[in-house]
Amino acid sequence: MTRRASMLSTVLLVLAGALWVGPYLWMVSTSFKSMQEIVKAPAVPIPSSLDPSAYAAVFEAVPVGRFFVNTLVMAVAIALLQIALALPAGYALAKLRFTGRRAAFGLVLACLIIPPQVTFVPVFTMLGSAGLVNTMAALVLPFGVSAFGTFLVRQAMLSVPDSIIEAARLDGASETYIIYRVLGPIVQPTLAALFLFSFVYHYSDYFWPLMMTTDDRVRTLPLAVALLREQGTGARWNIIMAGNVILSLPIFALFVVAQRRILRAVTARALS
Numbered sequence: 001m002t003r004r005a006s007m008l009s010t011v012l013l014v015l016a017g018a019l020w021v022g023p024y025l026w027m028v029s030t031s032f033k034s035m036q037e038i039v040k041a042p043a044v045p046i047p048s049s050l051d052p053s054a055y056a057a058v059f060e061a062v063p064v065g066r067f068f069v070n071t072l073v074m075a076v077a078i079a080l081l082q083i084a085l086a087l088p089a090g091y092a093l094a095k096l097r098f099t100g101r102r103a104a105f106g107l108v109l110a111c112l113i114i115p116p117q118v119t120f121v122p123v124f125t126m127l128g129s130a131g132l133v134n135t136m137a138a139l140v141l142p143f144g145v146s147a148f149g150t151f152l153v154r155q156a157m158l159s160v161p162d163s164i165i166e167a168a169r170l171d172g173a174s175e176t177y178i179i180y181r182v183l184g185p186i187v188q189p190t191l192a193a194l195f196l197f198s199f200v201y202h203y204s205d206y207f208w209p210l211m212m213t214t215d216d217r218v219r220t221l222p223l224a225v226a227l228l229r230e231q232g233t234g235a236r237w238n239i240i241m242a243g244n245v246i247l248s249l250p251i252f253a254l255f256v257v258a259q260r261r262i263l264r265a266v267t268a269r270a271l272s
Contacts, residue, residue: 024248031055031242038237054242061239062224063216064246071203071220072250074139079198082146083191089145090153091179095165105154111147116208124211138212139220143202149194156190157183196258200251221247 026045030038031054033047058064092098093105123142124133132138160183168178184191209220225243228236 027241028245031238031245033238035236035238051238054236054238055246057236057239058228058243058246062227062243064221064224066216067219067221067224068250070136070218071222074136074209074220075199075203077136077140078143078202079195081140081144082149082198083194085145086149086153086194087179087184087191089150090155090157091183093150093154094157095160095162108147108150108154112151116142120208120211127212133212134214134218136218139209139218142208146194146198149198152190152194153187156187160186192258196254199254203251204247 029045029047032050032052034051034053037044037048089108093101093108119142127133127138127142132141164182164186165178168182173182204222205220206222206226209218209223210226213219213223225240225247228240228243
């Protein structure tokens with residue numbers, strides 16, 4: 001029975017993995033097809049020959065290099081800023097005793113259910129009055145504080161013994177030193193997971209860069225992929241799929257590098 005259960009779980013995991021990976025493999029396969037082959041046999045999963053012309057067309061149609069640098073700078077800056085601010089906020093909610101701590105934590109949880117589209121108009125008006133529209137600051141600053149990041153860090157710091165903080169204070173360490181040099185390395189797996197979640201979300205974000213940019217100077221890669229649909233007559237699916245493959249490659253690379261830290265953070269949360 002144990003062997004059968006193990007085999008069944010393996011089969012189910014393989015099927016679940018195929019459901020997740022299948023659409024991406026189909027996207028890669030379509031990107032190497034010619035438009036004539038897509039029109040003639042759209043349901044054939046494997047191209048008759050590998051045609052990389054769609055990737056060359058993507059680089060000719062839009063400034064991929066500039067858009068990629070803008071996207072990378074924006075996503076990394078937001079993730080680092082969120083970590084830098086989530087550490088002291090999570091520390092205060094987890095380890096400090098002050099009046100209104102429960103109410104403050106309740107406000108953090110309430111912010112989790114508010115999408116950025118709801119606050120778009122007042123934020124856009126504020127940034128416009130400050131002359132920051134179509135700048136990198138308009139893409140980064142509205143997301144510098146993360147309620148989700150504060151919640152993650154707070155939960156991670158609850159499992160840290162208070163004796164470590166008291167020992168650091170007895171050694172003369174300041175609160176800033178304790179937050180960033182003592183507790184930061186301890187909750188590093190959680191910070192790595194927060195960086196990954198933030199990077200993937202903002203790297204793939206379409207709505208906010210579309211609203212906050214007016215030219216190619218600070219536009220991001222998801223907007224470039226959207227522009228591929230607007231050029232020519234009809235949808236050139238091989239070029240669109242090639243653009244999506246280029247867009248997703250950095251995220252896959254980041255997952256490969258950070259997967260051990262993510263698993264460590266999830267395991268630590270499950271055991272605590």
